Amino acid sequence: xNADLSLVLKLQSLDSRTADLEREVSALxxxxxxxxxxxxxxxxxxxxxxxxxxxxxxxxxxxEDDIKVQEQKISKxxxxxxxxxxxxxxxxxxxxxxxxxxxxxxxxxxxxxxxxESEKLEKNVxxxxxxxxxxxxxxxGEKLAAKQTTAADLQELAAIAKERQAVVGTVRKDFLxxxxxxxxxxxxxxxAEAVDDTCSVCHMKIRPQxxxxxxxxxxxxxxxxxxxxxxxxxxxxxxxxx
Numbered sequence: 001x002n003a004d005l006s007l008v009l010k011l012q013s014l015d016s017r018t019a020d021l022e023r024e025v026s027a028l029x030x031x032x033x034x035x036x037x038x039x040x041x042x043x044x045x046x047x048x049x050x051x052x053x054x055x056x057x058x059x060x061x062x063x064e065d066d067i068k069v070q071e072q073k074i075s076k077x078x079x080x081x082x083x084x085x086x087x088x089x090x091x092x093x094x095x096x097x098x099x100x101x102x103x104x105x106x107x108x109x110x111x112x113x114x115x116x117e118s119e120k121l122e123k124n125v126x127x128x129x130x131x132x133x134x135x136x137x138x139x140x141g142e143k144l145a146a147k148q149t150t151a152a153d154l155q156e157l158a159a160i161a162k163e164r165q166a167v168v169g170t171v172r173k174d175f176l177x178x179x180x181x182x183x184x185x186x187x188x189x190x191x192a193e194a195v196d197d198t199c200s201v202c203h204m205k206i207r208p209q210x211x212x213x214x215x216x217x218x219x220x221x222x223x224x225x226x227x228x229x230x231x232x233x234x235x236x237x238x239x240x241x242x
Contacts (some may be wrong), residue, residue: 018164042128065101192231201224201229
């Protein structure tokens with residue numbers, strides 16, 4: 001392999017690493033936004049449960065007050081029954097007392113329902129608080145890790161840019177022109193190796209004549225007839241027999 005092709009391969013390696021780093025730098029804020037959004041959803045759900053629990057307690061207190069009101073009415077009605085002068089008056093007081101007692105039973109039934117709901121809500125709130133505390137800690141850890149990773153990636157990108165500039169200054173102009181044109185295509189791969197008489201990128205068979213040129217080429221450019229990428233042949237290294 002000639003020196004200029006080696007430099008082009010070096011450029012491809014640097015550009016491939018650059019693309020990976022840029023994708024990572026771009027993806028990290030999105031990942032953080034996703035976990036923060038999920039955390040916010042869990043916070044809102046916890047607040048809804050807390051609000052429902054508070055409303056439950058408020059209604060239960062209200063029903064308890066209603067029972068006290070009805071009990072006071074019953075007490076007054078019983079006092080008034082003692083002064084009833086006719087059977088009709090007595091029965092009227094009795095009907096009112098029965099109605100009050102019915103209301104008390106209705107309020108008591110509602111209080112029992114509220115107590116059952118309250119028990120479930122309290123359990124949900126306590127579990128959500130524990131889970132939310134752990135999730136918040138995890139999110140903060142991921143945010144810190146993302147910040148550190150981004151800083152490291154940006155530092156590496158700056159070093160790669162500097163190294164690339166040095167390589168570009170030494171590679172042959174026609175090699176560089178073809179490389180820069182080809183790397184803008186989808187996938188960003190401009191140079192492919194010929195392996196087993198096949199292009200390693202598009203996996204199409206290479207004609208014997210082209211393979212012969214690749215093996216014999218010293219300083220020229222060869223292209224895959226299928227995908228049009230720069231193609232090269234790297235002779236296998238044969239170890240010396242002991």
